[in-house]
Amino acid sequence: MDALLHQVFAGLASGGIYASLALALVMIHNATNHINFAQGEMAMFSTYIAWSLINIGVPYWAAFVATIVISFFAAAAIERILIRPVEKAPVLTVVSVFIGLLLILNSVAGWIYTYTIKSFTSPFPSEPPFGNKFVSSHELGAIAIALFVLVAMYLFFRVTPLGLAMRAAAENPASSRLVGIRVGWMLALGWGFAGAIGAIAGMMIAPLVYLDPNMMAGIMLYAFAGALLGGIDNPWGAVIGGFLMGVLENVVGALIGTELKLTVALVLIIIVLLLRPNGLWGHKVVSRV
Amino acid sequence: MNLHHLKRAIMALFALLALTPSAHAEKKYDPGASDTEIKIGQTMPYSGPASSYGTIGKAEAAYFKMINELGGVNGRKINLISLDDGYTPPKAVEQVRRLVEQDQVLFLWQNLGTPTNSAFHKYVNSKKIPHLFLATGATKWGDPKNFPWTMGGQPTYQAEATIYAKHLLKTKPDAKIAVLYQNDDYGKDYVKGLKDGLKDKAQSMIVAEQGYETAEPSVDSQVIKLQSSGADTFFIFAIPKFAAQTIRKTYDIGWKPVVYVNNVSSAVANVLQPAGLEKSVGLLTAQYFKDSHDPQWANSTDVKQYLDFMKKHHPDGDPKDSNNAYGFMQANLLVHVLKACGDNLTRENILKQATSLKNLELPMLLPGIKINTSADDYFIIEQLQMARFDGKEWRLFGELLDY
Numbered sequence: 001m002d003a004l005l006h007q008v009f010a011g012l013a014s015g016g017i018y019a020s021l022a023l024a025l026v027m028i029h030n031a032t033n034h035i036n037f038a039q040g041e042m043a044m045f046s047t048y049i050a051w052s053l054i055n056i057g058v059p060y061w062a063a064f065v066a067t068i069v070i071s072f073f074a075a076a077a078i079e080r081i082l083i084r085p086v087e088k089a090p091v092l093t094v095v096s097v098f099i100g101l102l103l104i105l106n107s108v109a110g111w112i113y114t115y116t117i118k119s120f121t122s123p124f125p126s127e128p129p130f131g132n133k134f135v136s137s138h139e140l141g142a143i144a145i146a147l148f149v150l151v152a153m154y155l156f157f158r159v160t161p162l163g164l165a166m167r168a169a170a171e172n173p174a175s176s177r178l179v180g181i182r183v184g185w186m187l188a189l190g191w192g193f194a195g196a197i198g199a200i201a202g203m204m205i206a207p208l209v210y211l212d213p214n215m216m217a218g219i220m221l222y223a224f225a226g227a228l229l230g231g232i233d234n235p236w237g238a239v240i241g242g243f244l245m246g247v248l249e250n251v252v253g254a255l256i257g258t259e260l261k262l263t264v265a266l267v268l269i270i271i272v273l274l275l276r277p278n279g280l281w282g283h284k285v286v287s288r289v
Numbered sequence: 290m291n292l293h294h295l296k297r298a299i300m301a302l303f304a305l306l307a308l309t310p311s312a313h314a315e316k317k318y319d320p321g322a323s324d325t326e327i328k329i330g331q332t333m334p335y336s337g338p339a340s341s342y343g344t345i346g347k348a349e350a351a352y353f354k355m356i357n358e359l360g361g362v363n364g365r366k367i368n369l370i371s372l373d374d375g376y377t378p379p380k381a382v383e384q385v386r387r388l389v390e391q392d393q394v395l396f397l398w399q400n401l402g403t404p405t406n407s408a409f410h411k412y413v414n415s416k417k418i419p420h421l422f423l424a425t426g427a428t429k430w431g432d433p434k435n436f437p438w439t440m441g442g443q444p445t446y447q448a449e450a451t452i453y454a455k456h457l458l459k460t461k462p463d464a465k466i467a468v469l470y471q472n473d474d475y476g477k478d479y480v481k482g483l484k485d486g487l488k489d490k491a492q493s494m495i496v497a498e499q500g501y502e503t504a505e506p507s508v509d510s511q512v513i514k515l516q517s518s519g520a521d522t523f524f525i526f527a528i529p530k531f532a533a534q535t536i537r538k539t540y541d542i543g544w545k546p547v548v549y550v551n552n553v554s555s556a557v558a559n560v561l562q563p564a565g566l567e568k569s570v571g572l573l574t575a576q577y578f579k580d581s582h583d584p585q586w587a588n589s590t591d592v593k594q595y596l597d598f599m600k601k602h603h604p605d606g607d608p609k610d611s612n613n614a615y616g617f618m619q620a621n622l623l624v625h626v627l628k629a630c631g632d633n634l635t636r637e638n639i640l641k642q643a644t645s646l647k648n649l650e651l652p653m654l655l656p657g658i659k660i661n662t663s664a665d666d667y668f669i670i671e672q673l674q675m676a677r678f679d680g681k682e683w684r685l686f687g688e689l690l691d692y
Contacts, residue, residue, distance in 0.1 A: 003517035006542075010509045017506065107336060115341030116610060117530050119563040133542055209506050210530055210563050214338055218504040250510040258499050258511055259472065 006134055007250045013139035014222075015246025017208065020146040020201035021216070021223035022230070022238040023153060024194045029232050030157065031190020032083075033170045037098040040216030040223070041105035042078075043198035046071040047206045047215075048113050050199070051120060060123050064203060068196045075195020076188040083191070084184070109213040120206035142204040146239065149197055153235050156193075166190055222249075229269050231282025241279065315632055321395030322634035327627060328368045330388030330397045332405060337375035338503065341529075342401055344606050345424060346371045348616030349399065351603035356620075362627045365634075370394060376401075378408035385409045389418055396421060396639055399442060399619055403427045403474050406439075414438045419640045421626075422619060422669065426553075427478055431667035433644075440643060440667045442619060444577055446475065446551070447482030448692045450526070452575050452673050453549050454486025455690065457522065461547065465496045467520035469511055469535055471527055472500035479526035479551060496520050501531060509538050516544040525550045533564040540568035549573045552673075556580070558609040561678065570680045575673040575690070578618060578653045582609050583682045591652030618653040622660070622669075625649065657689050 021040060028036045036042075046067055053063035082101065086093050124141040157163040168176045169186035177183050202216075209215055222245050230241025245265060253261035272280060321328040333346035353367040361367060370392055374381035381400070386409075388394045396419035400406050403425045410429075413420045414436045422442030423430050426449070430441030457464055468483065470476035480498070484491040497518035499511040508531050515523065516539075523546040525535050532554030539548065548571070554560050555574040579586045586592045595617050599608040606613045629642040644667065649660040658672045673690055676683040 003513065006513045006517075007510060010513055014507060014509070110336075110340055114607065114610075115343070116559055116607065117533060117563050128541070136541060205506075210533060212341075212530065214340075217338070218506045221504065222506065253510050254514055258501065258514075261510075262502065262504070 004251070004254060007254045008247055009134040011247035011250035012143065012243060013135060013208070013246070014250070015226075015243035016139065016143035016146050017201075017205050017219060017242075018222040018226045018245050019239040019242030020142070020149065020204055021198065021219060022227035022242045023146065023149055023235055024198040024201060025223060025227045026232060026235050026238045027153065027197050028190060028194035031166050031170050031193065032079075032187050034094060034098075035224075035232070036194065037095065037220075038101035038105060039194065039198055040220035041102045041109075042071070042075060042195055043202035043205075044211075044213060044216045045105050045109055046074075046195070046199035047120065047202035047211055048109055050203050051113075051118060051206075051211055054121055060121060064123070067203065068199050071195040071199035072192040075198075076192035078195075079188045079191035083187075087187075106213050113213070115213055117210040117212045120203070120211045122207040138207055142208070145200065145204055149200060150235050150239050153197070157235075162189075222246075225266065225269050228279055229272055231279030233283055234279070234281045237279055237281030240281065317633045317635050317638070319395060319635045320393040323365070325365055326368050327362065327365050327634060328370065328392065328394045329623075330385070330392060330394035331369060331371045332374040332381050332384045332388075332400050333371055334376035334401060334405075335373035337377065339376040339402060342424070342612055343373075344610060345399070345401065345612045345616040345619075348599075348603050348606055348613040349620045351606075352598065352617060352620035355598065355602045356624060362624055363631060367624075367627070369398075374402075374405050376405060378404050381405035382408045382412070385413065389413070389416060394418075395634065396636060398422060398623060399424050399616075401425065406430070407474075410436060410439060417636060419636050419643065421639075421643050422622065424615075424619070427474060433665055433667050438640060440662075440669070442669060443615075444552075444670045444673055445482075445668065446478040446526075447485065448668075448671070449552055449575055449673060450479040450482030450524075451486035451692050452675070452690050453524065453573075454483050456573070456675055456687075457549075458487065458490070461522065462490075464494055464522040464547070465518075465520045466494050466522045466524065467497045467499075467515040467518055467546070468495060468524045469499050469501065469508065469515060469527060470524075471531070472502055475528075476500065476526050479524075483524060501527070503528070503531075508534055512538040512544075513542065516542060520546055522547045523549070525554065527551070527554055529554045529556070529559045533560045536561070536564040536572070537568055540565070547571075547573065552576060555676075555683070556609075556611045557582075557682065558607075559611070566680055569678050572678040574676055574678075574683070576676050576683065576685065577655055577658055577670055577673050578611075578614060579655060580611065580683060581614050581653075585682070595653060614653050618651050621651055621653075622649075625651075655685070655689070 024039050049070055050063050050067040053066055082097060086097055122138040124137040128136050157167060165181045166186045169181050169183040173183045226242035226245040227238040230237030249261045249265045252264045333343050334340050335343040350369050350371055353369050357366045372384040374384050398421045401424040406423050406425060417438055420439040422440060424442055426443050426446040428445045428447045430439055470480050487494055497515050497520055499515055501508045501511055512535055525532050532550055550572050552574055561569040579592060581592055581595055595614055596608055599606060626642050630638055644662045644664050646660050646662045655674055660669050662669055671691060674685050675687050676685045
């Protein structure tokens with residue numbers, strides 16, 4: 001029982017990782033209707049920026065904020081320069097651009113920072129809270145920050161005029177333009193916010209799995225699965241999906257065996273998606289023809 | 290042409306042959322070799338998941354550039370054509386075919402990776418191209434009966450694990466063992482070696498085994514499961530990133546077994562520092578070459594040579610990265626083999642020289658390790674020494690162990 005409880009906590013900790021990256025996916029999906037395959041690599045690159053800043057002596061939280069700001073502008077710039085020209089192109093073209101971006105960011109990071117793993121500072125105390133052995137302070141802190149980002153994002157899309165304008169621009173660009181929304185800039189903003197959320201995710205993930213150019217490869221897979229399971233257009237769904245993924249894979253691994261843990265988790269997701277194609281908490285897409 | 294004319298022609302031919310300098314007649318070349326050049330082919334993971342090893346190829350190219358600047362080997366420049374295979378077997382096949390058929394290299398050397406080399410293992414043997422000193426520790430590279438042209442370049446993973454088993458049987462014969470391994474050829478070779486070494490006690494001593502996939506973000510779940518098995522001895526057969534995670538997690542959950550970590554994942558800079566030096570105290574491993582920033586070797590000539598080489602010829606590489614030291618050692622070994630070939634640069638002779646190394650000592654190898662090969666022994670390094678981490682550096686102990 002103790003061991004199972006331990007597995008559940010470890011699952012929640014990795015679920016927090018998946019959830020925070022899944023949030024960035026939801027952000028970009030809600031703002032642009034795209035799924036960005038390069039999201040993980042963008043987050044990885046942001047984390048390297050933070051690492052460089054910390055290494056030259058910038059205090060952690062200053063580096064944290066600076067990285068978020070830099071990532072925001074860098075991601076918006078990527079949208080303007082790379083995604084803009086293929087805006088009207090078929091989906092496959094856009095996917096190719098995303099994959100190209102993924103490869104470029106991965107190689108450039110390797111070229112600049114080498115592939116040797118680096119440890120990344122955690123802002124949280126190194127001793128586990130309340131003397132427990134199940135969950136470290138950093139894991140708890142990362143979960144708290146993921147939840148904080150979730151609430152902020154929810155409120156942003158729900159109650160701010162800018163959030164509403166962004167959702168409108170993604171869902172119906174033509175009508176949005178007619179009511180005076182600058183659709184192009186809304187898309188760039190969406191990318192910027194996704195880049196910033198990704199940066200936070202990266203800085204929370206790196207202390208757990210170590211920083212290297214390939215750090216996001218596996219995590220993206222789970223984040224995708226989590227986001228799709230919960231509903232890619234619903235931040236709450238994506239976060240719950242991420243946590244579910246984390247717990248599911250650990251418990252399945254503990255009960256059935258680690259060799260099947262990813263398989264079983266993915267099979268469950270396929271079953272869910274067959275029954276509910278928009279995810280557990282996703283909205284049905286209805287379009288008038 | 291009548292007989293008389295023919296006789297004359299033959300005589301003229303002999304006269305001509307007699308005039309040519311005799312040294313010329315001794316020179317023998319296969320494709321890829323000439324009076325001025327020796328062309329060597331290689332594939333490396335310069336991109337993709339194993340790209341941290343790419344620096345090996347860069348260090349080797351830098352070493353040959355240095356040798357060429359000093360006049361080359363027996364007057365010939367070494368031309369290393371090192372291509373990227375992204376650690377993917379299909380791409381490795383394509384690149385090796387290109388090296389053999391288009392670039393016409395004399396031989397292949399130091400190709401990295403078990404899955405990649407497996408993909409063209411048969412092809413190069415059917416073409417009779419030497420496929421030497423591969424940068425992988427799989428046991429299958431030492432099979433002269435079936436694959437006479439292929440030779441591994443480092444102690445095998447199985448042999449390394451067998452040495453751990455021997456050490457454990459001697460120091461803790463009633464140990465309860467937990468094993469974490471990478472779920473592929475690499476990890477499974479270690480597990481096999483461990484079981485072979487424990488012999489009939491393997492069944493009773495190993496109480497838990499857990500595999501992991503490289504696509505997994507973390508191995509925390511496996512470590513927790515292994516802890517709950519009640520084991521008091523823990524073998525980590527992983528690549529650096531996962532080894533670092535495991536060492537840290539083991540410490541953090543308050544599990545205190547005797548921990549053996551495989552040589553590939555024992556570097557201080559790559560693994561123990563990220564894991565936390567205080568969390569690594571007491572780890573055991575087996576070593577065969579020197580850690581360049583270990584103070585105990587600070588005054589040895591080969592380490593000085595290596596550091597000097599890194600500074601002058603491979604300034605982009607990190608001298609602390611053991612992969613660079615490995616490349617330095619391998620390039621050294623190859624230059625030795627090529628020197629021994631003299632002017633007979635046929636594929637057959639290269640294989641012959643590579644398989645007749647006697648008591649060769651190489652820079653960066655631990656003192657006492659000698660390289661011996663023969664026509665039926667394709668394993669170049671067969672000695673390792675146990676080491677324990679004291680919180681700052683690896684401390685070698687005991688004698689060199691053979692297997």
